[in-house]
Amino acid sequence: xxxxxxxxxxxxxxxxxxxxxxxxxxxxxxxxxxxxxxxxxxxxxxxxxxxxxxxxxxxxxxxxxxxxxxxxxxxxxxxxxxxxxxxxxxxxxxxxxxxxxxxxxxxxxxxxxxxxxxxxxxxxxxxxxxxxxxxxxxxxxxxxxxxxxxxxxxxxxxxxxxxxxxxxxxxxxxxxxxxxxxxxxxxxxxxxxxxxxxxxxxxxxxxxxxxxxxxxxxxxxxxxxxxxxxxxxxxxxxxxxxxxxxxxxxx
Amino acid sequence: xxxxxxxxxxxxxxxxxxxxxxxxxxxxxxxxxxxxxxxxxxxxxxxxxxxxxxxxxxxxxxxxxxxxxxxxxxxxxxxxxxxxxxxxxxxxxxxxxxxxxxxxxxxxxxxxxxxxxxxxxxxxxxxxxxxxxxxxxxxxxxxxxxxxxxxxxxxxxxxxxxxxxxxxxxxxxxxxxxxxxxxxxxxxxxxxxxxxxxxxxxxxxxxxxxxxxxxxxxxxxxxxxxxxxxxxxxxxxxxxxxxxxxxxxxx
Numbered sequence: 016x017x018x019x020x021x022x023x024x025x026x027x028x029x030x031x032x033x034x035x036x037x038x039x040x041x042x043x044x045x046x047x048x049x050x051x052x053x054x055x056x057x058x059x060x061x062x063x064x065x066x067x068x069x070x071x072x073x074x075x076x077x078x079x080x081x082x083x084x085x086x087x088x089x090x091x092x093x094x095x096x097x098x099x100x101x102x103x104x105x106x107x108x109x110x111x112x113x114x115x116x117x118x119x120x121x122x123x124x125x126x127x128x129x130x131x132x133x134x135x136x137x138x139x140x141x142x143x144x145x146x147x148x149x150x151x152x153x154x155x156x157x158x159x160x161x162x163x164x165x166x167x168x169x170x171x172x173x174x175x176x177x178x179x180x181x182x183x184x185x186x187x188x189x190x191x192x193x194x195x196x197x198x199x200x201x202x203x204x205x206x207x208x209x210x211x212x213x214x215x216x217x218x219x220x221x222x223x224x225x226x227x228x229x230x231x232x233x234x235x236x237x238x239x240x241x242x243x244x245x246x247x248x249x250x251x252x253x254x255x256x257x258x259x260x261x262x263x264x265x266x
Numbered sequence: 267x268x269x270x271x272x273x274x275x276x277x278x279x280x281x282x283x284x285x286x287x288x289x290x291x292x293x294x295x296x297x298x299x300x301x302x303x304x305x306x307x308x309x310x311x312x313x314x315x316x317x318x319x320x321x322x323x324x325x326x327x328x329x330x331x332x333x334x335x336x337x338x339x340x341x342x343x344x345x346x347x348x349x350x351x352x353x354x355x356x357x358x359x360x361x362x363x364x365x366x367x368x369x370x371x372x373x374x375x376x377x378x379x380x381x382x383x384x385x386x387x388x389x390x391x392x393x394x395x396x397x398x399x400x401x402x403x404x405x406x407x408x409x410x411x412x413x414x415x416x417x418x419x420x421x422x423x424x425x426x427x428x429x430x431x432x433x434x435x436x437x438x439x440x441x442x443x444x445x446x447x448x449x450x451x452x453x454x455x456x457x458x459x460x461x462x463x464x465x466x467x468x469x470x471x472x473x474x475x476x477x478x479x480x481x482x483x484x485x486x487x488x489x490x491x492x493x494x495x496x497x498x499x500x501x502x503x504x505x506x507x508x509x510x511x512x513x514x515x516x517x
Binding site for chain 1: 334404489493510511512
């Protein structure tokens with residue numbers, strides 16, 4: 016069943032307009048009586064029936080609330096230094112499936128790609144479109160958003176989070192294994208984690224020092240060298256395992 | 267530093283031939299005195315120096331053994347029902363990075379793609395090439411191999427494993443959360459796990475019944491719907507977390 020995200024908070028009767036209207040009426044050619052999922056800005060989700068279609072809006076009415084919890088108990092924001100090629104597309108799609116809460120992208124010191132102002136708007140819009148499609152397909156109850164920011168803004172954002180980690184390849188080489196588990200043990204439902212991933216060339220010692228001075232901690236993600244687009248998927252998968260699968264047994 | 271996998275067991279002086287020779291001499295244009303990693307069939311790995319280059323072989327001599335353990339303590343084989351498009355390429359590459367031990371691919375009942383005999387050989391060779399490159403890049407000490415088998419052969423292989431799981435989307439919907447952790451708790455270093463993933467259309471009730479009769483168990487991979495190419499990455503990431511990161515604290 017199709018899933019539509021809207022910017023308003025929960026209400027039992029909703030008017031869907033603009034892009035959602037276009038998709039329901041023109042693309043899916045849906046009619047009165049057909050059912051869809053509507054996800055609200057406050058992360059409420061309902062199964063709803065189309066009760067009226069006008070010139071400008073599709074009116075739907077709640078059949079039942081979605082009670083199954085699909086969101087990770089902690090909110091994880093993925094910050095990626097601009098990688099090459101189509102890697103951000105892969106990160107955006109797969110990390111959304113795996114429960115990422117939001118995304119930052121930033122020009123890291125070793126980033127080969129530099130986004131100019133003009134390119135940037137288009138690229139961010141395209142990535143947010145990919146995120147939306149992935150959120151629909153994986154039945155998310157929160158629509159993650161991606162924002163392109165400067166390295167300085169990234170550090171300024173640290174104070175919005177309860178913990179900040181740096182996924183650091185050298186940690187893997189040195190066998191750092193404890194930080195990720197320790198961070199998970201400290202964070203409880205509703206808290207916010209930011210994890211920073213370097214591009215292909217990694218983060219420089221200067222960047223790492225900057226982040227550490229601002230409160231971030233280095234965390235190893237196991238003993239194998241992961242590519243820049245694989246590391247966020249590892250992080251999100253293990254967060255799911257820790258908070259959603261093993262809580263009943265190990266914690 | 268370049269990494270070469272060879273079919274022989276460990277020896278301190280090695281002759282590299284054929285493809286490895288071609289890569290070292292023609293592609294990399296390496297000379298006496300330069301260093302490479304050599305990984306043997308018995309999963310020993312050494313840093314070695316090129317001591318001679320003849321018409322047909324590159325002779326290298328051990329400098330030191332690689333002592334850092336990069337392989338997952340349990341051996342996980344990923345069995346994927348043929349998916350559409352380039353998804354097997356993504357699974358092969360990323361799952362190798364994340365520590366998969368081996369791969370089976372098989373025609374599941376809902377697989378849209380059917381590989382004919384001729385296509386099959388080429389496709390398997392191409393996937394094994396992708397796996398080898400990923401194993402080199404992620405510094406693996408074991409070179410995973412991919413084999414295309416029939417559904418009947420898949421079930422016959424169950425007896426080679428200490429546990430067999432079915433990654434089952436419906437389990438996610440029904441909130442099955444315990445099986446994966448239970449299986450991890452039962453398996454110890456050196457044991458073998460096979461995990462079966464359906465294609466986009468999932469596994470049919472008949473397939474699942476077949477596998478269950480042969481001893482496989484259904485396991486949920488968290489509450490979000492994961493695509494066929496994402497689920498194996500989740501499984502391998504959480505196995506790494508369980509056996510490599512959290513063993514010192516939680517288990």
